[in-house]
Amino acid sequence: MTTGVRRRMGVEERRQQLIGVALDLFSRRSPDEVSIDEIAAAAGISRPLVYHYFPGKLSLYEAALKRAAEDLAGRFVEAREGPLGARLLRVMRRFFDFVDVHGPGFAALMRGGPAVPAGGARLFDTASATNALIDSVRQAAYDQILSHLEVEEPPARLELVIRSWISLAESTALIWLDGRRIPRGELEVQLVHDFAALAAVSAAHDEEMSGLLRRLLKDEPGDGPFGDLVTRLLAPAP
Numbered sequence: 003m004t005t006g007v008r009r010r011m012g013v014e015e016r017r018q019q020l021i022g023v024a025l026d027l028f029s030r031r032s033p034d035e036v037s038i039d040e041i042a043a044a045a046g047i048s049r050p051l052v053y054h055y056f057p058g059k060l061s062l063y064e065a066a067l068k069r070a071a072e073d074l075a076g077r078f079v080e081a082r083e084g085p086l087g088a089r090l091l092r093v094m095r096r097f098f099d100f101v102d103v104h105g106p107g108f109a110a111l112m113r114g115g116p117a118v119p120a121g122g123a124r125l126f127d128t129a130s131a132t133n134a135l136i137d138s139v140r141q142a143a144y145d146q147i148l149s150h151l152e153v154e155e156p157p158a159r160l161e162l163v164i165r166s167w168i169s170l171a172e173s174t175a176l177i178w179l180d181g182r183r184i185p186r187g188e189l190e191v192q193l194v195h196d197f198a199a200l201a202a203v204s205a206a207h208d209e210e211m212s213g214l215l216r217r218l219l220k221d222e223p224g225d226g227p228f229g230d231l232v233t234r235l236l237a238p239a240p
Contacts, residue, residue: 025066029104071135075142087227
């Protein structure tokens with residue numbers, strides 16, 4: 003039987019390792035159910051050594067949330083190539099990849115972090131930090147969508163459409179996690195359809211949005227996600 007030799011890590015390398023281990027555990031179970039002892043065991047170090055790098059589980063949780071938020075924001079980065087519908091579908095697939103892997107962690111992030119006893123000294127700070135991370139993800143997604151629409155100064159109705167769609171994607175993912183009763187692939191396509199539908203309803207009330215929608219749809223192929231929506235809507239009832 004051979005005994006493995008532990009490699010000594012630098013301070014920042016060890017911190018990043020602990021964040022990765024914690025994120026993996028938080029992604030599989032509710033953060034409230036994960037103990038410092040588990041994190042230490044998974045990292046192959048002692049409990050006191052975890053506290054050497056982080057004051058407590060809450061600070062480690064916040065660091066893990068920050069990494070998760072950065073990863074999630076990166077899922078909305080997409081090359082500006084090809085039809086918009088296909089781009090949005092690729093974004094939704096990467097978004098649900100994250101949700102699929104980090105289910106409990108994603109739910110905790112969207113719902114404001116782990117539970118803290120009433121009157122806890124860190125309750126407000128933790129909620130504020132978590133909300134700031136969520137807002138950064140939403141803003142990154144918003145900026146990416148604007149970039150794909152090639153709009154620098156969005157009118158109020160367009161901002162409403164994009165931010166409403168981002169909120170819809172979040173709530174859809176949270177509902178899907180509760181039992182996964184609808185096939186994931188169907189929801190990815192449905193959310194792309196939802197974007198087109200929100201834009202179309204807005205265009206019915208605003209000429210500027212109407213012009214933008216016509217510009218977006220003129221290069222969409224008939225077999226793309228947006229073309230698929232039109233086909234489904236015009237199909238005769240069974």
